[in-house]
Amino acid sequence: IVRTVSGVAIDKDQARVAILDIPDQPGVAGKIMQALADKHIVIDMIMQAFHPTSGLSSITFTVHQSDVKDTIATLSELKDKLGASEVLSDPDIAKVSIIGAGLAGQPGIAAIVFSTLGEAGINMKMISTSEMKLTVVVAKGDAEKAAKLIHKAFELDT
Amino acid sequence: IVRTVSGVAIDKDQARVAILDIPDQPGVAGKIMQALADKHIVIDMIMQAFHPTSGLSSITFTVHQSDVKDTIATLSELKDKLGASEVLSDPDIAKVSIIGAGLAGQPGIAAIVFSTLGEAGINMKMISTSEMKLTVVVAKGDAEKAAKLIHKAFELDT
Numbered sequence: 596i597v598r599t600v601s602g603v604a605i606d607k608d609q610a611r612v613a614i615l616d617i618p619d620q621p622g623v624a625g626k627i628m629q630a631l632a633d634k635h636i637v638i639d640m641i642m643q644a645f646h647p648t649s650g651l652s653s654i655t656f657t658v659h660q661s662d663v664k665d666t667i668a669t670l671s672e673l674k675d676k677l678g679a680s681e682v683l684s685d686p687d688i689a690k691v692s693i694i695g696a697g698l699a700g701q702p703g704i705a706a707i708v709f710s711t712l713g714e715a716g717i718n719m720k721m722i723s724t725s726e727m728k729l730t731v732v733v734a735k736g737d738a739e740k741a742a743k744l745i746h747k748a749f750e751l752d753t
Numbered sequence: 754i755v756r757t758v759s760g761v762a763i764d765k766d767q768a769r770v771a772i773l774d775i776p777d778q779p780g781v782a783g784k785i786m787q788a789l790a791d792k793h794i795v796i797d798m799i800m801q802a803f804h805p806t807s808g809l810s811s812i813t814f815t816v817h818q819s820d821v822k823d824t825i826a827t828l829s830e831l832k833d834k835l836g837a838s839e840v841l842s843d844p845d846i847a848k849v850s851i852i853g854a855g856l857a858g859q860p861g862i863a864a865i866v867f868s869t870l871g872e873a874g875i876n877m878k879m880i881s882t883s884e885m886k887l888t889v890v891v892a893k894g895d896a897e898k899a900a901k902l903i904h905k906a907f908e909l910d911t
């Protein structure tokens with residue numbers, strides 16, 4: 596099972612920005628993406644999860660740190676047009692990604708990663724997974740320690 | 754640019770479940786994952802985005818439809834222990850995934866996908882992206898139409 600995980604990567608160049616409580620209607624996300632694309636902002640991650648209120652949604656992006664100002668400006672412009680409640684941003688993030696084939700079929704892997712970081716007092720600000728990659732977002736200052744602990748938990752140095 | 758996108762896949766076997774307003778503290782996600790792993794529930798996607806309230810977080814999962822009852826039960830048990838506000842579930846989802854190398858560097862691709870669906874009146878319930886895959890979650894009844902429209906938008910049949 597430990598050989599399912601093949602490596603850990605760190606990306607400290609991103610920042611996260613979110614636009615909250617937008618109408619959960621067809622075309623809204625397209626409008627937002629087009630506005631960002633028009634400003635030539637390269638989007639790294641896009642996340643839209645379950646919103647507590649039916650009819651509303653929120654979208655979180657990660658962008659390169661050099662694009663944070665433009666991203667906040669673009670989303671803030673849209674905020675009024677869309678009736679969104681707010682635009683949030685946080686530059687203090689690092690993506691720690693665990694890469695491996697067939698991660699998806701193994702419920703225990705995320706449990707190991709999350710508990711390992713939890714026991715070390717490292718807080719996860721965001722989480723995003725796919726079949727090949729589990730990405731946790733922590734504060735920049737926690738990135739190296741998080742990667743080291745995960746390496747150790749999956750015996751990647753042996 | 755259109756050759757960056759190589760295929761579209763549909764997965765209609767998932768359901769989504771979320772636990773809302775949990776403490777944004779180290780160890781919390783680990784506790785949740787361990788409880789699910791103990792029940793042998795295979796988790797497909799895990800999403801934790803930007804929460805409007807500092808100190809709180811929400812986590813959304815997709816699980817196989819046959820695991821929805823157990824997932825809701827497990828999360829509901831944890832809900833009181835963690836002080837979470839609610840557990841939400843929605844069985845009417847299909848994952849439509851656009852696969853391609855180097856998706857991440859292309860801001861226009863998500864804009865094309867989201868606008869294409871938006872113009873057809875197809876609502877996106879969730880969105881999750883990585884460098885190699887863009888996954889949108891729509892109602893099961895919209896899946897085939899969404900995949901067809903995306904195929905057409907990226908000229909994948911030509």
Ligand SMILES: C[C@@H](O)[C@H](N)C(=O)O
Nearest residue numbers: 620622623624652877
């Ligand atoms: C919120 C946003 O994703 C909307 N549901 C759309 O489909 O564009």
Ligand SMILES: C[C@@H](O)[C@H](N)C(=O)O
Nearest residue numbers: 719778780781782810
């Ligand atoms: C909410 C949950 O992800 C928490 N921040 C943790 O690190 O476990």
